[in-house]
Amino acid sequence: MPVKLLSHLRLLNPLTRFASMKSDPRLKRSSHVVPILSRIFPHRLKYQSLSTKLGFPNSPTRLFSTRLGSQSEVRASKSLIEDEAELSDWVSGLRSDSFRTRLYSSDDDKAGNENRDGDRRRVNNERGRFSPGKRRRDSDSDSYSSMSRQRDSDSFGSFSRNSRGKSRFGGELEGKKDDYSSSNRQMDRDSFGSFSRNSRGKSRFDGELEGKNEGFVSRRRENDFRGEKRPIMSERGGRVSEFGYGRDRGGGGLKKGGKDLRRGGVVISEEESGDDVEEDEDKRSMKSFRDLISEEDSEGEDDDDDDDDDVLKNASGLFPAKKEANPWVVPSSPGRSDSYLSETRFDQCSVSSSSLKGIKDAGYEMMTVVQNATLHVILKGKDVLAKAKTGTGKTVAFLLPSIEVVLKSLPIDCNQKRSPIFVLVICPTRELASQAAAEANTLLKYHPSIGVQVVIGGTRLALEQKRMQANPCQILMATPGRLKDHIENTAGFATQLMGVKVLVLDEADHLLDMGFRRDIEHIIAAVPKQRQTLLFSATVPEEVRRICHIALKRDHEFIDTVGQGTEETHSQVRQMHLVAPLDKHFSLLYSLLKEHISHDVDYKVLVFCTTAMVTRLVADLLGKINLNVREIHSRKPQSYRTRISDEFRKSKGLILVTSDVSARGVDYPDVTLVIQVGLPADRQQYIHRLGRTGRKGKEGQGILLLAPWEEFFLSSIKDLPITKASVPSVDPEMRKKVEQALSHVEMKNKAAAYQAWLGYYNSSKVVGRDKYKLVELANEFSQSMGLDNPPAIPKLVLGKMGLKNIPGLRSK
Numbered sequence: 174m175p176v177k178l179l180s181h182l183r184l185l186n187p188l189t190r191f192a193s194m195k196s197d198p199r200l201k202r203s204s205h206v207v208p209i210l211s212r213i214f215p216h217r218l219k220y221q222s223l224s225t226k227l228g229f230p231n232s233p234t235r236l237f238s239t240r241l242g243s244q245s246e247v248r249a250s251k252s253l254i255e256d257e258a259e260l261s262d263w264v265s266g267l268r269s270d271s272f273r274t275r276l277y278s279s280d281d282d283k284a285g286n287e288n289r290d291g292d293r294r295r296v297n298n299e300r301g302r303f304s305p306g307k308r309r310r311d312s313d314s315d316s317y318s319s320m321s322r323q324r325d326s327d328s329f330g331s332f333s334r335n336s337r338g339k340s341r342f343g344g345e346l347e348g349k350k351d352d353y354s355s356s357n358r359q360m361d362r363d364s365f366g367s368f369s370r371n372s373r374g375k376s377r378f379d380g381e382l383e384g385k386n387e388g389f390v391s392r393r394r395e396n397d398f399r400g401e402k403r404p405i406m407s408e409r410g411g412r413v414s415e416f417g418y419g420r421d422r423g424g425g426g427l428k429k430g431g432k433d434l435r436r437g438g439v440v441i442s443e444e445e446s447g448d449d450v451e452e453d454e455d456k457r458s459m460k461s462f463r464d465l466i467s468e469e470d471s472e473g474e475d476d477d478d479d480d481d482d483d484v485l486k487n488a489s490g491l492f493p494a495k496k497e498a499n500p501w502v503v504p505s506s507p508g509r510s511d512s513y514l515s516e517t518r519f520d521q522c523s524v525s526s527s528s529l530k531g532i533k534d535a536g537y538e539m540m541t542v543v544q545n546a547t548l549h550v551i552l553k554g555k556d557v558l559a560k561a562k563t564g565t566g567k568t569v570a571f572l573l574p575s576i577e578v579v580l581k582s583l584p585i586d587c588n589q590k591r592s593p594i595f596v597l598v599i600c601p602t603r604e605l606a607s608q609a610a611a612e613a614n615t616l617l618k619y620h621p622s623i624g625v626q627v628v629i630g631g632t633r634l635a636l637e638q639k640r641m642q643a644n645p646c647q648i649l650m651a652t653p654g655r656l657k658d659h660i661e662n663t664a665g666f667a668t669q670l671m672g673v674k675v676l677v678l679d680e681a682d683h684l685l686d687m688g689f690r691r692d693i694e695h696i697i698a699a700v701p702k703q704r705q706t707l708l709f710s711a712t713v714p715e716e717v718r719r720i721c722h723i724a725l726k727r728d729h730e731f732i733d734t735v736g737q738g739t740e741e742t743h744s745q746v747r748q749m750h751l752v753a754p755l756d757k758h759f760s761l762l763y764s765l766l767k768e769h770i771s772h773d774v775d776y777k778v779l780v781f782c783t784t785a786m787v788t789r790l791v792a793d794l795l796g797k798i799n800l801n802v803r804e805i806h807s808r809k810p811q812s813y814r815t816r817i818s819d820e821f822r823k824s825k826g827l828i829l830v831t832s833d834v835s836a837r838g839v840d841y842p843d844v845t846l847v848i849q850v851g852l853p854a855d856r857q858q859y860i861h862r863l864g865r866t867g868r869k870g871k872e873g874q875g876i877l878l879l880a881p882w883e884e885f886f887l888s889s890i891k892d893l894p895i896t897k898a899s900v901p902s903v904d905p906e907m908r909k910k911v912e913q914a915l916s917h918v919e920m921k922n923k924a925a926a927y928q929a930w931l932g933y934y935n936s937s938k939v940v941g942r943d944k945y946k947l948v949e950l951a952n953e954f955s956q957s958m959g960l961d962n963p964p965a966i967p968k969l970v971l972g973k974m975g976l977k978n979i980p981g982l983r984s985k
């Protein structure tokens with residue numbers, strides 16, 4: 174049976190005939206011609222002969238106005254830091270002396286002194302905008318924008334936050350608010366459990382807030398960077414830098430405002446101007462919107478289109494007899510490429526011996542390409558925007574130099590009680606923040622004086638306050654929403670942030686997207702202007718380049734380890750898309766999973782769905798077919814998500830059905846297959862989801878399952894080595910099994926999935942445009958769940974979705 178399915182997976186791209194040639198990453202980096210070749214010869218097939226037989230591919234300056242006044246003062250009933258004045262002075266001293274002299278040139282000092290006021294910035298607690306606790310908690314809108322934000326956590330999934338007793342709106346589309354930030358917060362809630370480090374008996378620094386009424390306007394000005402100019406990276410003449418990066422202007426670097434230097438696949442650009450940064454909010458809103466557009470569609474549900482069934486019956490002869498030859502199958506011990514590693518060993522770097530010991534214990538010997546490309550630049554104090562493929566060690570890339578900054582910042586007679594936060598890492602999800610903290614703790618094994626904490630929500634604010642009080646930290650991992658909560662509600666916290674010397678935005682493009690923008694701006698306003706900022710992501714769309722000045726200094730360096738014109742995905746990950754009518758999707762999914770499992774006992778599969786409720790439905794269905802399935806999405810309690818996440822991390826032989834809570838950054842080892850069902854929110858999301866496999870040079874496989882009307886999405890990823898596969902047939906037995914399983918899925922789960930599906934696609938710029946067609950498609954989805962009539966939707970919800978009086982909908 175499994176073999177039979179293979180015959181339907183023939184790829185149509187003739188270029189894949191060349192798939193047996195392996196591209197050499199070094200070649201790829203050295204020439205602009207090679208990327209083209211690399212697309213033609215994307216990777217060496219593991220099962221070359223079969224693949225060949227099947228034709229299968231192997232393989233402007235942003236101005237921040239921060240008025241500080243009485244209203245900027247944030248007081249909580251319980252003070253975390255009581256002697257804040259003392260801390261402020263101490264922080265101020267540090268900033269003007271130790272840190273700057275270590276990281277910046279004398280020019281920096283000068284500039285730093287000129288901008289001392291900037292260091293005293295406080296949170297602009299404009300009530301209307303950031304009113305603590307109450308802001309954006311109410312659910313009163315289902316605007317497009319809110320939906321688009323929601324996607325990250327779970328798309329149209331729940332709005333289930335409200336840790337402070339606010340009620341939540343039961344419907345997936347409800348509880349959304351017009352304010353972008355509100356859904357950002359949802360991200361936080363959607364993530365995973367907390368992680369707390371620093372159990373070394375550190376005591377807190379208690380104090381009362383002082384000096385908070387100094388009003389001032391903090392601005393990000395051009396030329397406000399205190400760091401030294403790096404003659405090498407900013408050179409105009411194209412000479413080879415001391416770091417070995419040759420200039421390569423022809424390599425398709427920045428289109429404007431930057432110079433590129435490239436060698437070894439790394440592009441380093443020094444931004445020259447930020448004045449051209451025009452904020453076109455509308456445009457960005459739409460973009461943000463577009464991201465949410467994931468739809469799937471439907472269509473024919475004809476149960477008789479068993480046209481494929483007989484193919485299956487007769488296909489055995491067409492399929493490879495050996496299971497190794499199955500192109501859908503990833504070997505249980507995935508092959509691996511070391512091309513993500515550089516040729517530099519960590520012990521060749523100028524980092525502390527304690528850090529080196531921690532690195533060694535972690536099992537890292539060679540630096541990855543991104544680590545090698547960024548370390549020396551970051552250690553020099555430069556702001557960096559870094560782009561590197563998924564699973565290539567970006568976390569260590571920003572953590573290691575950040576730890577060195579903390580080391581240099583800690584005074585010899587450091588009293589941990591008085592230590593401010595030196596490094597602030599912002600992550601879009603709880604899990605990512607927790608994961609980053611775990612990585613930091615690994616690196617900090619021999620740095621007993623440095624503590625890490627996580628503030629990510631999912632628990633009561635007071636618990637985190639207590640934890641931070643008990644275990645002060647120098648490195649803080651946070652999600653934006655919860656961090657803002659602490660800034661506004663935890664006494665002394667704002668002052669602790671005055672010590673921040675390094676601000677990291679992980680998944681930076683996502684954090685700078687409209688969904689998070691306001692929170693990020695708010696956070697940036699709460700940390701010193703004089704700081705180093707590091708932005709990391711596997712995807713850096715052009716618009717992010719244009720707006721990155723929100724966070725970065727004007728002369729930051731853009732370090733692109735991917736290189737323009739080079740695929741942003743891994744060549745050792747086979748990507749395919751299947752286009753099939755919606756009513757076949759559940760059966761096809763089962764078929765694909767069954768096939769994969771039958772060939773790999775150590776399978777580890779992620780199935781991405783569009784919304785939380787669709788995720789629940791799919792997990793329910795697959796579970797009823799007796800597949801070994803877990804589910805994870807925002808509607809699950811945090812403790813459950815943490816448990817499932819841990820289980821999946823350690824397991825083999827498991828399928829995790831998930832919403833986009835798992836899309837970015839999550840480092841599950843040895844994922845063999847990623848299936849994306851329905852439209853991803855956007856190109857970036859597709860790449861990040863796919864990036865859960867093929868990490869650390871390992872092989873992997875990705876399948877995108879779309880309905881015919883969703884094919885438009887493919888144009889956004891046409892530069893990626895994704896190939897069309899013919900649709901595998903589903904034998905009647907399988908179909909029956911799926912139908913039976915569906916009949917046992919609870920009606921309320923189907924109703925919730927239907928409503929979520931409708932809401933998700935309603936927000937799509939493409940699909941949601943024609944409401945009549947949308948409803949038709951939604952009803953096809955309903956039928957695909959085995960329902961004769963679409964579930965009724967509350968009138969209120971329909972009203973919010975702008976779907977009142979559209980024929981085909983049932984209201985209640």
Ligand SMILES: Nc1ncnc2c1ncn2[C@@H]1O[C@H](COP(=O)(O)OP(=O)(O)OP(=O)(O)O)[C@@H](O)[C@H]1O
Nearest residue numbers: 537539540541563564565566567568569711838840
């Ligand atoms: N120098 C190294 N050598 C070997 N493994 C490493 C090295 N640095 C990091 N790793 C490991 O590589 C894996 C991927 O790292 P990480 O999660 O930081 O990737 P990433 O680039 O941030 O991925 P994503 O874009 O998906 O967030 C982790 O398991 C990490 O521990």
